[in-house]
Amino acid sequence: EPEVTQTPSHQVTQMGQEVILRCVPISNHLYFYWYRQILGQKVEFLVSFYNNEISEKSEIFDDQFSVERPDGSNFTLKIRSTKLEDSAMYFCANGRGPSTDTQYFGPGTRLTVL
């Protein structure tokens, strides 16, 4: 199965600090997603990204969040000023097409905000 990788695997930060989570997608898979799972809750959609712009975002994805592909390959999620409630597992997902194609998930980054 194609593989998405994410770094770091675990990030601990202080409230108010900025964090950047990174994802290395699968070659030629041009649809990108971020999801997160707060402990004990469902995996929830944050944002989708295609052709260098956001296609859709959830209400969770407020002005504190941003995404980009800074070098045309890696895909990043930035949280500008972290809050305690941002503590979660963040998953990057990657798909080849827009329709019913499989979304391939990375192993996640566990973010802990103290």
Place this chain on the structure above:
Amino acid sequence: ILNVEQSPQSLHVQEGDSTNFTCSFPSSNFYALHWYRWETAKSPEALFVMTLNGDEKKKGRISATLNTKEGYSYLYIKGSQPEDSATYLCAFRPYGGATNKLIFGTGTLLAVQP
């Protein structure tokens, strides 16, 4: 609000038992249903993408069926093995919207005892 439910929440079976669990989703606005297998500390592994009412898909000892009219999908594992122990997630892709946003259920945690 689109809600996806899975049952049971957890399941303990003996090696060799066959088992099944359920994913319920909104029957209106259906576009696709995804199944994932997620082992701790690993990437969620894509199992199936199902789109057609009555669809049945199979991968080794795992199979899934889909009923879009009544809004449910079953996942079956025949002759469970300890390596099948994982959380099984279903995710609903509603019709419309700009992207492939997935709405996840809570998952079914399967533990297979040797």
